Amino acid sequence: MEILILGAGSLGSLIGGLLARAHDVTLVGRDPHVAAVRDAGLRITGVETLTTHPAATTDASGASADLALVTVKAYDTPGAADALATCDVDAVCSLQNGMGNEERLAAGLDVPVLAGTTTYGARLADPGHVEWLGRGRVTVGPWRPVDAVARSERVAAAFRAADIDAAATTDVRRRLWEKLAVNAAINPVTALARVENGALTPPGALAEVATAAGTETARVARADGVDLSTATVHEAVEDVVRGTARNRSSMHQDVAGGRRTEVEAINGYVVDRAAAAGESVPVNRTLAALIRGWEAGAGLR
Numbered sequence: 001m002e003i004l005i006l007g008a009g010s011l012g013s014l015i016g017g018l019l020a021r022a023h024d025v026t027l028v029g030r031d032p033h034v035a036a037v038r039d040a041g042l043r044i045t046g047v048e049t050l051t052t053h054p055a056a057t058t059d060a061s062g063a064s065a066d067l068a069l070v071t072v073k074a075y076d077t078p079g080a081a082d083a084l085a086t087c088d089v090d091a092v093c094s095l096q097n098g099m100g101n102e103e104r105l106a107a108g109l110d111v112p113v114l115a116g117t118t119t120y121g122a123r124l125a126d127p128g129h130v131e132w133l134g135r136g137r138v139t140v141g142p143w144r145p146v147d148a149v150a151r152s153e154r155v156a157a158a159f160r161a162a163d164i165d166a167a168a169t170t171d172v173r174r175r176l177w178e179k180l181a182v183n184a185a186i187n188p189v190t191a192l193a194r195v196e197n198g199a200l201t202p203p204g205a206l207a208e209v210a211t212a213a214g215t216e217t218a219r220v221a222r223a224d225g226v227d228l229s230t231a232t233v234h235e236a237v238e239d240v241v242r243g244t245a246r247n248r249s250s251m252h253q254d255v256a257g258g259r260r261t262e263v264e265a266i267n268g269y270v271v272d273r274a275a276a277a278g279e280s281v282p283v284n285r286t287l288a289a290l291i292r293g294w295e296a297g298a299g300l301r
């Protein structure tokens with residue numbers, strides 16, 4: 001299969017580098033990382049140590065592929081959609097966190113759109129070198145009924161052919177909302193408190209704030225027509241807090257690094273959907289305001 005990775009940063013480089021074991025992969029990213037990969041290949045360390053040799057470019061225009069995986073930060077999805085509009089791809093699949101990415105891709109492209117979640121962990125350590133922080137799973141499904149379940153099966157099979165644990169699902173929206181609830185609960189609380197994920201282990205005030213944000217998100221999901229129980233969200237948050245206890249969430253890493261966060265696609269999305277549904281989400285509203293205030297103070301918005 002010919003696969004384009006649109007956004008070869010941390011996650012895209014890891015997934016693309018692993019997929020290159022079984023497929024024709026082209027990383028689309030930025031220099032100096034792209035130049036380093038072109039020069040010496042992509043070095044993967046951590047869970048496994050290997051070097052693979054995907055193609056790499058800073059310009060996707062005119063590229064053709066069976067599948068494009070979108071792995072840019074949520075705020076860069078419009079630019080990624082514009083770049084993909086110049087390409088000839090048979091399907092697009094987002095592996096991003098946050099919500100709204102699939103809508104933006106579907107609005108800008110006339111190809112089937114798949115949605116994916118992943119619990120793989122990655123960090124771009126140096127140009128040409130990505131750290132594989134944690135083995136996980138990829139779940140993919142059709143974003144709209146027209147996007148065809150069979151295609152999701154083919155994409156999941158392509159991941160498995162490269163020894164990536166992957167499965168197709170028909171309820172990807174519920175899975176996206178469940179991941180959103182986990183991110184809405186963990187990311188802003190750990191970023192603002194500057195703590196590792198494990199600091200949200202109950203009992204404690206931080207755990208209570210995270211739980212409240214997750215509870216609100218589950219309620220908004222149900223108002224959006226998604227069958228997501230509060231108990232399921234609480235269990236998912238506790239599982240992730242336990243399983244990634246020593247990790248810093250991506251939002252914590254962004255704040256610590258002085259970088260823009262994905263708050264608009266996470267807590268901001270919950271606030272927006274709540275307003276549309278007439279639901280009150282004071283904890284998500286407060287967390288979003290605090291992160292936005294930090295971004296504004298840092299000159300990032």
Ligand SMILES: NC(=O)C1=CN([C@@H]2O[C@H](COP(=O)(O)OP(=O)(O)OC[C@H]3O[C@@H](n4cnc5c(N)ncnc54)[C@H](O)[C@@H]3O)[C@@H](O)[C@H]2O)C=CC1
Pocket residue numbers: 006007008009010011012028029030071072073074076079080083095096097098118119120121122123124250262
């Ligand atoms: N890093 C991780 O372990 C995980 C990340 N995610 C999600 O995956 C997404 C990506 O996250 P990361 O890889 O950590 O971010 P990142 O910032 O490391 O990588 C994104 C890359 O895309 C590039 N980019 C942006 N627009 C582009 C364009 N138009 N053309 C080419 N390159 C472009 C950026 O320069 C950057 O290098 C986010 O939504 C994140 O929440 C989800 C699970 C795990």
Ligand SMILES: CC(C)(CO)C(=O)C(=O)O
Pocket residue numbers: 097182183186187197240244247248249250251
């Ligand atoms: C699941 C979690 C919270 C793990 O850190 C994550 O996805 C992130 O950091 O964005």
